[in-house]
Amino acid sequence: MESRLAQLSALSQKDKLTAYQSVLVDTLTSPDPTRVHADLHTLVENVIQESVGLVISRQILTDLVLGLQRGAIADSQLKKSIVQDILEIIQPRLVSYEEQVNSLRFQLADILEAEEEWSTAARVLMGISLDSSQRVMSDEDKLRIYVRIVRLLLEDEDSVQAETYYTRAALLTHSTTDKETLLQFKLCQARISDYSRKFLEAASRYHELSWIAEIDEDERRHMLSAAVTCAVLAPAGPNRSRVLGSLCRDERTAELPTFTILAKMFHDRILRPAEVHEFEGTLKPHQLARLSQSSNDRLASAIADDDDDDVADGATNTSTRTGPATVLDRAVLEHNLLASSKIYNNITFRGLGTLLDLTPGAAENMARKMIEQGRLKGSIDQVERLITFQVDGEEDDAQGKAGGLGDVEQTEEDTGAPFTKRWDQQIRLTAANVESIVQHLTEKGLVQLAPTQA
Structure with missing residues (x-):
């Protein structure tokens, strides 16, 4: 190969292009695959030299990129190593070959994605120059690249970096009407909300996507299941109740393995440890993230309850838990607290702690937060160490009407x-x-x- 390339240096610029193209074709069609990588390495190093000329070198690299794209190298591992080697050779003169480098990066990202090397593929796409001096890239093409990077990063649960590129993609959604790109963006939206623990928003987005006919049936079922999971993990309160109601009215959820816990939450029934443990097995790692308590919460939760009346009433509490340990734990505790407000008119701190398996101070602290945030209606009497729940009269009023026949006395x-x-x-x-x-x-x-x- 070296001797053949040395002969080309004596040719005129007009004949060099044809000669280099002939060498490239012979190399790509070589019957000996073990020599292809070394010969292409030598060819690329030679062709990017200043003596060859920028016009010729760009054309040869373009032909090489097209050849690789059309399957001239069948072995994916050999193609992967060749592309990586070419990118490394061209890197010092990247500005001169931006278009060719971008095409090679797309091919390398395809190979890495097929091998499920998600983060590596995403980093390769991040290196693409979106504002090339050789060719202006449209906003629609930029959007597709950003969405693909977000999708790849989320596969490896790198939600922090994914959110950065999701923000960039959000600014370009107006530039396309392509349904596939917009659907991928909406799915990224839902997954970003899921990873950011905005479970209520994620549940709504997943449920919306589960109705889109263009999506494969298995994918829609998966999105519906994700919507149920996020709804269960969402903070207890009126907003979650509306989402739970929407999912319960969806006939498809009855076929899901998580329907039991969904129905119990919608009907404000207290969840038992066995049910929670079974549901926990269906969660992803980010949905089992451990929670840390603030110093104020730890102090409030550790306050001892010395109310003798509670002890006399038999409402003993031996729990030492000072708060929820995981996202699921918090969702279940808040739900059980909300469900208890439908059963009891009032309850002592110690009694609520026994029900939730928390210290009395932790139970009071959780109730206080939910009341402050408007997710629980009630009041706290710290002197009597009593939580009084406020009964919502709207439900009783609605039951006084029978099918629009008027008020019943x-x-x-x-x-x-x-x-x-x-x-x-x-x-x-x-x-x-x-x-x-x-x-x-x-x-x-x-x-x-x-x-x-x-």
């Missing part, structure tokens, strides 16, 4: 016990609603009542 009777009173009221409302429906159907002639027999 409600009379309250003091039975002495709050739960007995609530139960009796529900029975009265149900009976009144049924009677109103039957009366309305009878007036319309849709139902005929059979005469009673003595």
